[in-house]
Amino acid sequence: MNKTVNQKAWFLVLPVIVLVAFNAIIPLMTVVNYSLQETFGDNTFFWSGVRWYEEILHSDRFWASLGRQLFFTFTILLIEVPLGVAIALTMPKKGPWVSVCLVLMSLPLLIPWNVVGAMWNIFALPDIGLLGYLLNAIGFDFNYTRQTGDAWFTLITMDVWHWTSLVVLLAYAGLVSIPDAYYQAALIDGASKWKIFRFIQLPKMKRVLTIAILLRFMDSFNIYTEPKVLTGGGPGNSTTLLSIDLDKIALGQFDLGPAGAMSLIYFLIILLTSWIFYTLMMRNEEQ
Amino acid sequence: MRISKWLVPSLYILFLMLPIYWLVSMSFKTTNEILRGFSLFPQEFTLENYAKIFSDPTWYWGYINSLAYVSMNTVLSVAVALPAAYAFSRYRFLGDKHLFFWLLTNRMAPAAVFALPFLQLYSSIGLFDTYIAVALAHTLFNVPLAVWILEGFMSGVPKELDETAYVDGHSFPSFFFKIFLPTIAAGIGVAIFFCFMFSWVELLLAKTLTSVEAKPIAAVMTRTASTSGYELGLLAAAGTLTIIPGAIVIWFVRNYIAKGFALGRV
Numbered sequence: 001m002n003k004t005v006n007q008k009a010w011f012l013v014l015p016v017i018v019l020v021a022f023n024a025i026i027p028l029m030t031v032v033n034y035s036l037q038e039t040f041g042d043n044t045f046f047w048s049g050v051r052w053y054e055e056i057l058h059s060d061r062f063w064a065s066l067g068r069q070l071f072f073t074f075t076i077l078l079i080e081v082p083l084g085v086a087i088a089l090t091m092p093k094k095g096p097w098v099s100v101c102l103v104l105m106s107l108p109l110l111i112p113w114n115v116v117g118a119m120w121n122i123f124a125l126p127d128i129g130l131l132g133y134l135l136n137a138i139g140f141d142f143n144y145t146r147q148t149g150d151a152w153f154t155l156i157t158m159d160v161w162h163w164t165s166l167v168v169l170l171a172y173a174g175l176v177s178i179p180d181a182y183y184q185a186a187l188i189d190g191a192s193k194w195k196i197f198r199f200i201q202l203p204k205m206k207r208v209l210t211i212a213i214l215l216r217f218m219d220s221f222n223i224y225t226e227p228k229v230l231t232g233g234g235p236g237n238s239t240t241l242l243s244i245d246l247d248k249i250a251l252g253q254f255d256l257g258p259a260g261a262m263s264l265i266y267f268l269i270i271l272l273t274s275w276i277f278y279t280l281m282m283r284n285e286e287q
Numbered sequence: 288m289r290i291s292k293w294l295v296p297s298l299y300i301l302f303l304m305l306p307i308y309w310l311v312s313m314s315f316k317t318t319n320e321i322l323r324g325f326s327l328f329p330q331e332f333t334l335e336n337y338a339k340i341f342s343d344p345t346w347y348w349g350y351i352n353s354l355a356y357v358s359m360n361t362v363l364s365v366a367v368a369l370p371a372a373y374a375f376s377r378y379r380f381l382g383d384k385h386l387f388f389w390l391l392t393n394r395m396a397p398a399a400v401f402a403l404p405f406l407q408l409y410s411s412i413g414l415f416d417t418y419i420a421v422a423l424a425h426t427l428f429n430v431p432l433a434v435w436i437l438e439g440f441m442s443g444v445p446k447e448l449d450e451t452a453y454v455d456g457h458s459f460p461s462f463f464f465k466i467f468l469p470t471i472a473a474g475i476g477v478a479i480f481f482c483f484m485f486s487w488v489e490l491l492l493a494k495t496l497t498s499v500e501a502k503p504i505a506a507v508m509t510r511t512a513s514t515s516g517y518e519l520g521l522l523a524a525a526g527t528l529t530i531i532p533g534a535i536v537i538w539f540v541r542n543y544i545a546k547g548f549a550l551g552r553v
Contacts, residue, residue: 003377010380013370015371017386019423020390020427020431023393023405024393024427028404030404030407030408087295087299090292090294101300103534104303106533107307108303109488110487110533112505113488114505114509115505115526118522119307120306122519123309127324127325128321129309130308130327164299218395221395222396224397243399250399250403256403274392
């Protein structure tokens with residue numbers, strides 16, 4: 001759409017800027033402050049420069065958490081996006097079942113995150129949980145509180161359960177916006193199912209899928225409450241993702257300096273990745 | 288082919304419902320029965336857990352508190368996002384693209400990073416333990432999202448609508464409220480849904496910013512779990528009740544979600 005240049009539009013944006021700036025800039029500056037200072041807990045602070053940053057970047061613990069975080073995020077993206085698209089493709093396009101499907105599928109999205117964690121915590125227990133009990137009954141030695149592999153399996157299954165519906169909703173929205181004429185044309189050309197998907201449905205879903213991937217990337221990188229309640233980072237440190245590690249440093253040990261530095265490094269990683277993604281998306285759109 | 292078409296969504300919904308069934312089923316069991324061992328259905332069906340929640344003010348006020356700040360946040364987020372989204376969709380102005388991305392960056396900030404600074408900020412301005420504090424804090428991630436969604440919908444409305452209205456003698460406010468907002472009602476529905484959803488499910492900030500007066504239901508649950516032993520039945524009942532407001536909201540906006548998304552660029 002052609003947009004007119006109008007500098008007065010700033011007034012329309014002003015309330016948003018004031019509100020978000022208040023919430024974003026002041027706390028962010030507090031974190032920057034912490035990350036550059038040292039304190040002995042008596043409210044006196046000393047300048048410490050970039051020491052905390054060096055310490056974090058040289059600590060094995062940080063890189064291990066980052067590695068686990070990356071593994072988690074890429075695994076869930078690889079499962080949730082194709083699965084979400086597949087489900088959206090098979091959903092009914094019209095009729096009363098559409099509402100039923102949408103309502104039931106949205107349910108997991110609206111459950112508070114600590115409830116999601118607590119629910120799966122019990123659901124996967126080998127003695128009293130449905131999932132754990134069934135897995136053991138069919139011969140698996142499943143115990144997610146003791147075995148690392150099982151803990152990861154539970155964590156990833158929980159996230160797939162929780163968030164695939166978001167991808168489904170967005171992909172479905174992209175699909176229903178395709179006019180019938182496209183399908184009729186494809187039918188006349190004798191296009192195969194795969195070709196219809198590849199040349200009609202996929203291009204039409206591109207924008208919504210970009211949004212879905214971006215949202216899932218940001219949110220899975222920030223995930224905190226669910227793994228905290230589900231495994232608490234354990235067994236050992238095996239499922240300690242970045243935010244849980246950060247929480248241990250900031251609120252557990254009250255090391256504000258290292259926690260501040262780590263927060264900013266953490267934030268920068270998400271920012272940079274999303275910026276690259278966003279720029280690519282915008283460039284595609286302008287073409 | 289026809290069977291397989293039904294099979295995939297049905298299996299997926301079954302997969303979604305199983306953990307929810309387990310939660311609901313536990314809420315009708317006594318804690319003793321839950322701990323005694325595995326049982327697919329409640330053996331000694333009881334409503335005691337629910338009775339306790341509806342008779343204990345700490346519990347039911349948790350729900351009222353949560354609903355209060357979530358509604359405040361939703362209204363506030365959508366109200367400020369509407370004019371901003373209009374500006375982004377209709378005009379080009381200095382720094383517009385950067386501003387849009389800067390807004391989005393706030394959606395990326397890990398709540399774990401902001402918890403402590405938020406506590407200090409809201410304590411220092413005397414808003415600690417109020418609905419307003421949580422409602423304001425949640426605008427950090429909800430306003431950018433609402434702007435993003437609404438901008439998509441507004442861009443889908445042709446500009447001729449604006450121009451015709453001005454020719455017909457409408458002022459900007461009269462056009463905006465009487466013509467434009469009803470046109471993008473579906474978009475507003477979708478934005479409300481997402482704002483409600485993300486504010487309702489967030490716990491970390493809500494818990495950090497409250498202590499007694501505005502304590503959200505999720506915090507009541509975690510504190511009960513740590514103080515009075517592990518009352519699983521009661522927690523399951525409380526968890527089940529947290530699903531209900533969300534389910535009601537989905538039911539109201541279900542048509543908007545299906546149609547709404549399709550209309551906008553989102």
